[in-house]
Amino acid sequence: MNPAIRIEGVTKCFGSVQALAGVDLEIAEGEFFGLLGPNGAGKTTLISALAGLVRTDAGHLAVMGHDVVADYRAARRRLGVVPQELVFDPFFSVRESLEIQSGYFGIRDNAAWIDEILENLDLTAKADTNMRQLSGGMKRRVLVAQALVHRPPVIVLDEPTAGVDVELRQALWGFIRRLNRDGHTIVLTTHYLEEAENLCGRIAMLKQGRIVALDTTANLLRRFSGHTLRLRLAPGNGLPEALRALTKGEADGAYVFSLENCEGIEGILADLRNAGCSVDDIEVGKPDLEEVFLRVMERG
């Protein structure tokens, strides 16, 4: 079976800027995949190359087995892209925009599906409103809707939740998750790492046009991140010397420890008891993607 997305040896320069420095990546059908990286890492460039908006200097990209250059029409029919930039056509209403977008893909009678998308993105009440009169978050949702009109098996979302309020973010992810359950492949970029951690089964981290980490989300968390322990001692108590060496730092009067696993906590608590310290407050943090991300970016 063809992978949903195949990227082989893709490089791209903009003048002297190397936006993509040899990217290889395969994303299987049905995956919920996260593409992470700091500003300027090359995420949007990679997505643009996939969508045929950017011509690569070298390498090949394919969507569901269709080369995005040689077989661009088949490839584009199978791909839905939510662009990062908030763009819209001020001449048209929400519904008109979606009907026109359907027409571009050769779909004439799409009212039922358009209604369903509008409903799921909570845009029904705004269907006949001109694009100019929408708020930023609503415009963003219309962009999501536009990417879905042709029911693409592969959906790429470039920071779809920037500027979208909490409630709708939940609704949007509910909808995207459902599409994923129905078999759509989802690729997502976001700077909200918690979002990626909750949603994505697999993650690639990009830095300066190169993939510096690629694994399942669970493995990444296991590999790069441990538990954190925050301790606040009762007033008048000082941290024993032996433990002071183990702390990662002190924040708001609390000591922070970084641990490989939960067992480490016991040892620290035992040391405190032996030193006669009493603890005011204790908090155990689970491994999180933000820490993984920072560590990977430091190393990579």
Added chain:
Amino acid sequence: MDGFLTLFQKEVLRFWKVSFQTVAAPVLTSLLFLLIFSHVLERHVQVYAGVSYTSFLVPGLVMMSVLQNAFANSSSSLIQSKVTGNIIFVLLPPISYRQFFAAYVLAAIVRGFVVGLGVLLVTLWFVDLSWRAPLWILVFAVLGGAIMGALGVIAGIWAEKFDQLAAFQNFIIMPLTFLSGVFYSIHSLPAFWQQVSHFNPIFYMIDGFRYGFFGASDVSPWASLGVVSGCFVVLTLFTLWLLRVGYKLRA
């Protein structure tokens, strides 16, 4: 095929939604030209025997409207889409570069025709026109609109800012249309300027178009047809090439 049709319809809808500005305004401009020039020149100028100056002027004004508005339609649509970024809506779907070209040029022709017909209707009130060879009228209007529509595509793709497009319009399109014999016969010019006019393709569009009304022209309509068709083919091939390589559209 359907992607093309939608893009074409969208382009027509785009100008139709603001027709006050895209149709009514240029019709009014042409009417003003007619009133002023005919007022000043009606008694002093006769170009063809038995044809009043005002009658002579009308086809020129109609064709000038067709040409300028065809150019304006494709060029302004593209530059707006590029500047606002919504050009990606037409770059993401499986629309081929040929369909892309055809849709923009055809919509430009439609806009040119709508404005041209508007000018014709309004000015007919002032003059009696003859219609010696309607087929020539149609052929030159279509070809002229197509050429300017294609030129508009080129300008719209090339320009990165509105002022670059304005420069293209003010320094190339306007002089070429105004110095093409809309307001005069080039036979009234000194020999040197007559020669220069023969290098202006728009002169042939106007001259051929006018032949369709009066059966008289500065050069043979067949010669004009040859020049205009040649321009159309060259411009079409050039524009298609730009679109195929994605010049300034696909980075």
